[in-house]
Amino acid sequence: xxxxxxxxxxxxxxxxxxxxxxxxxxxxxxxxxxxxxxxxxxxxxxxxxxxxxxxxxxxxxxxxxxxxxxxxxxxxxxxxxxxxxxxxxxxxxxxxxxxxxx
Numbered sequence: 001x002x003x004x005x006x007x008x009x010x011x012x013x014x015x016x017x018x019x020x021x022x023x024x025x026x027x028x029x030x031x032x033x034x035x036x037x038x039x040x041x042x043x044x045x046x047x048x049x050x051x052x053x054x055x056x057x058x059x060x061x062x063x064x065x066x067x068x069x070x071x072x073x074x075x076x077x078x079x080x081x082x083x084x085x086x087x088x089x090x091x092x093x094x095x096x097x098x099x100x101x102x
Contacts (some may be wrong), residue, residue, distance in 0.1 A: 034085070041088050042067045044095045054099075067091070 021027045046063020048055030067088070074084045 037085070037088065038067065038071070041092050044092050044099075047095075047099065049099055050096060 017027075020031055024031065042064040043055070043060050044050060044063070045066050046055065046059040046061070048060055048063070070091070071084065071088070074087060079087075
């Protein structure tokens with residue numbers, strides 16, 4: 001089962017890389033440097049707990065939609081990259097604070 005899962009994941013990584021190269025028209029080693037931060041931000045905003053056990057696919061989908069609408073809005077108004085990453089970091093901190101049991 002592990003071999004099957006890793007094979008399937010590698011296949012999906014390859015398809016994503018091909019689509020990214022087709023979109024940009026070039027291949028670089030730092031092309032997807034920010035994707036991990038965006039994916040973790042989307043999951044946390046969607047309600048997935050960082051310690052595990054809580055969350056779901058639909059919650060993550062809602063988080064993805066929220067984060068990418070906010071991210072596209074920041075691009076449209078012309079904020080620099082470091083401010084965009086800072087705002088997404090603040091969004092993660094707020095989501096973690098709201099999801100923590102007190």
